[in-house]
Amino acid sequence: MQSKGSSRIVVTVVGKDKVGIIASVANVLADLNANILDISQTILQEFFTMIMIVDIANCTVDFSTLKEKLEEKGQEIGVKISAQHEDVFQFMHRI
Amino acid sequence: MPISITTEEILETIRMVEAENLDIRTITMGISLRDCSHPDIKVTSQKIYDKVTRKAENLVKVGQSIEGEYGIPIINKRISVTPISIVAEACESDNYLEIALSLDKAAREVGVNFIGGFSALVHKGMTKGDEKLIYSIPYSLAQTERVCSSVNVATTKAGINMDAVKIMGEIIKETAELTRKQDGLGCAKLVIFCNVPEDNPFMAGAFHGVGEPEAVINVGVSGPGVVLNVVKKNPDSTFGVLASKIKQTAFKITRMGELVGKEAAKRLGIPFGIVDLSLAPTPAIGDSVADILEAMGLEKCGTHGTTAALAMLNDAVKKGGAMASSYVGGLSGAFIPVSEDAGMIRAVEAGALDINKLEAMTCVCSVGLDMIAVPGDTSAATISAIIADEAAIGMINKKTTAVRIIPVPGKKVGEMVVFGGLLGQAPIMPVNQFSSDKFIKRGGRIPAPIHALNN
Numbered sequence: 001m002q003s004k005g006s007s008r009i010v011v012t013v014v015g016k017d018k019v020g021i022i023a024s025v026a027n028v029l030a031d032l033n034a035n036i037l038d039i040s041q042t043i044l045q046e047f048f049t050m051i052m053i054v055d056i057a058n059c060t061v062d063f064s065t066l067k068e069k070l071e072e073k074g075q076e077i078g079v080k081i082s083a084q085h086e087d088v089f090q091f092m093h094r095i
Numbered sequence: 096m097p098i099s100i101t102t103e104e105i106l107e108t109i110r111m112v113e114a115e116n117l118d119i120r121t122i123t124m125g126i127s128l129r130d131c132s133h134p135d136i137k138v139t140s141q142k143i144y145d146k147v148t149r150k151a152e153n154l155v156k157v158g159q160s161i162e163g164e165y166g167i168p169i170i171n172k173r174i175s176v177t178p179i180s181i182v183a184e185a186c187e188s189d190n191y192l193e194i195a196l197s198l199d200k201a202a203r204e205v206g207v208n209f210i211g212g213f214s215a216l217v218h219k220g221m222t223k224g225d226e227k228l229i230y231s232i233p234y235s236l237a238q239t240e241r242v243c244s245s246v247n248v249a250t251t252k253a254g255i256n257m258d259a260v261k262i263m264g265e266i267i268k269e270t271a272e273l274t275r276k277q278d279g280l281g282c283a284k285l286v287i288f289c290n291v292p293e294d295n296p297f298m299a300g301a302f303h304g305v306g307e308p309e310a311v312i313n314v315g316v317s318g319p320g321v322v323l324n325v326v327k328k329n330p331d332s333t334f335g336v337l338a339s340k341i342k343q344t345a346f347k348i349t350r351m352g353e354l355v356g357k358e359a360a361k362r363l364g365i366p367f368g369i370v371d372l373s374l375a376p377t378p379a380i381g382d383s384v385a386d387i388l389e390a391m392g393l394e395k396c397g398t399h400g401t402t403a404a405l406a407m408l409n410d411a412v413k414k415g416g417a418m419a420s421s422y423v424g425g426l427s428g429a430f431i432p433v434s435e436d437a438g439m440i441r442a443v444e445a446g447a448l449d450i451n452k453l454e455a456m457t458c459v460c461s462v463g464l465d466m467i468a469v470p471g472d473t474s475a476a477t478i479s480a481i482i483a484d485e486a487a488i489g490m491i492n493k494k495t496t497a498v499r500i501i502p503v504p505g506k507k508v509g510e511m512v513v514f515g516g517l518l519g520q521a522p523i524m525p526v527n528q529f530s531s532d533k534f535i536k537r538g539g540r541i542p543a544p545i546h547a548l549n550n
Contacts, residue, residue: 010100012105042102051102051105051106064160064163082109082113082166085164085165085166086100087165087354088108088165091350091351091354093108093347
C-alpha cells in the first residue's frame with residue numbers, strides 16, 4: 001500500500017443471492033493472507049449485499065492484484081465485487 | 096475494529112460511482128515555465144519540453160494508482176503551464192509555433208490528453224509577445240493535437256480591450272478555416288475570457304497563473320448525475336428543501352475531490368492548490384446539467400424559468416462544496432457547454448434553447464457561451480460582438496465569463512457537427528443576422544465600470 005496510516009479496505013459484494021458467496025470471497029482473502037475484520041450482510045431490493053472490512057497489512061500481494069483477484073472471483077460466481085480503500089468512505093461522509 | 100461508517104453510506108458511495116457517473120473530472124498539474132525563457136526559441140522549446148516531462152513524469156501513473164485504490168474514476172490527467180506569451184516574450188522569433196509543437200510533444204510523452212497555457216492576458220493591452228502569441232494561435236492549434244489556448248480580453252478592473260476582441264473574432268475564423276477538415280475542431284481548444292481565474296483545472300481554459308507556485312495540483316470534480324438523482328428523488332420539495340439536498344450532495348462530491356487532490360499532491364511531492372466546484376457535464380447519458388434543470392420541473396431546458404433554476408443549482412453546489420474543501424478556486428460553477436451535454440443538445444434541437452437564452456444563463460453560472468457551433472459564414476465581427484457581450488456580463492457582474500465558439504466551415508443552421516469524445520457533438524445554432532461591423536471597428540478599450548473603483 002502506498003498510502004500509509006490505514007491498511008483497511010472495504011470490499012463490497014452486490015448481486016443475486018446464491019449459495020457460497022461469502023465462502024468464495026473469504027477464500028480469496030484467506031489465500032492472500034488478508035484479514036477480515038468485520039462482515040455485514042443484507043438483502044437490499046432483492047439483491048444480496050455484503051460489506052467486508054478487511055485489513056491488508058500482511059497481505060501477500062499488493063492492493064491492485066488483490067482487487068483483480070476479487071473482481072475475477074466476482075465474474076466467476078456472477079456478482080459484482082469492488083474493493084476500495086476505507087479513506088474514501090471516511091472522507092466522503094465524515095469531517 | 097469496525098470503521099464508523101454505516102452500510103447505507105458505503106452503498107451510497109458505490110452507487111454514486113457506478114450508477115450516477117460520479118468521477119474526478121481532472122487532476123491538473125500546474126507547472127511554472129518562467130525559468131524557460133531564452134532568446135533562441137529552439138532553446139526555449141527544449142527547456143519547456145524538458146521541464147514539463149520531468150515535472151509531470153509520474154502524473155498519469157499516480158492518477159491511475161489513486162483511481163485503483165479509491166475506486167473513484169479520474170477521467171483526465173492534464174497539465175497547465177505559465178502563459179506562453181510571458182515565457183516566450185524574450186524569444187527573437189516572430190511566431191511561437193515551435194513552442195506549441197514542443198508542448199504537444201511533451202503532453203504526448205507524459206500521457207496527458209490536454210496541455211493548457213498557450214495563452215495571453217491582454218485585458219488592458221498587448222505586449223509584443225502577446226501579439227505574436229495571438230497570431231500564432233490558428234496554425235498552432237491546427238498543427239497540434241493536445242495544446243489548448245486561451246486569451247483574457249477583459250477584467251472588471253481594466254475594462255474590455257476591444258482591439259483584442261476584434262482580433263480574436265478574426266483568429267477564431269482563421270482557426271476554424273485551418274481545421275476545416277475536422278469541422279473547425281481547433282476552435283474547441285480556444286477560449287476567450289473575461290476575469291480569467293489563474294488556477295482553473297478545466298480545459299480548454301487552464302493555465303498556470305503568475306501568482307502560482309513552481310508546481311501545483313488542482314482538481315476538478317464532477318457529478319451532474321449524482322445531483323440529477325437527488326433532484327429526481329425530490330419531485331415535490333420546495334426550493335429551500337431542494338437546495339439543502341443539493342448542498343449535501345455537493346458536499347460529498349467535493350470531499351472526493353479534496354481527498355484525491357491531497358493524495359495526488361502528497362504522492363507527487365508538490366503542493367495541493369484548489370478544488371474546482373464545477374458541475375461539468377459529459378456526453379454520457381445521465382451526466383447532463385440540462386437534465387437537472389428539467390428535473391426541477393422545466394419541460395425543456397431553455398424555457399422560461401431556466402435561468403432561475405440554474406442560479407439556484409449553481410449556488411447550492413457552491414455552498415455545499417465550499418464546506419467540503421479547504422481551498423476552493425478555479426471556475427467553480429455549473430458548466431453549460433452545449434456540445435458536451437446531451438440534454439442541452441436535445442433542447443437546442445427541440446427549439447427550446449437558443450444563443451440568447453444561453454447568454455442569459457451565463458449571467459448566473461460559469462462559464463459562458465461554451466462549445467457553441469454556429470454557421471461557417473458567421474462574420475468575424477459578429478463573433479467579436481458575441482465575445483464583447485459575454486465580456487460585458489463578466490466585467491459588470493465581477494465574474495468569469497468566456498466564449499468557446501466554433502464557426503463550422505461549410506455548415507449551416509440545423510446541421511450537426513461531431514467532434515467526438517468528451518467534446519461531443521453540436522447542432523449548428525443561428526446567430527443574429529444584423530451586422531455589428533461598425534461597432535467592432537471602433538476599437539480602443541471599454542472603460543472599467545464604476546464599481547471597479549472600490550479602493
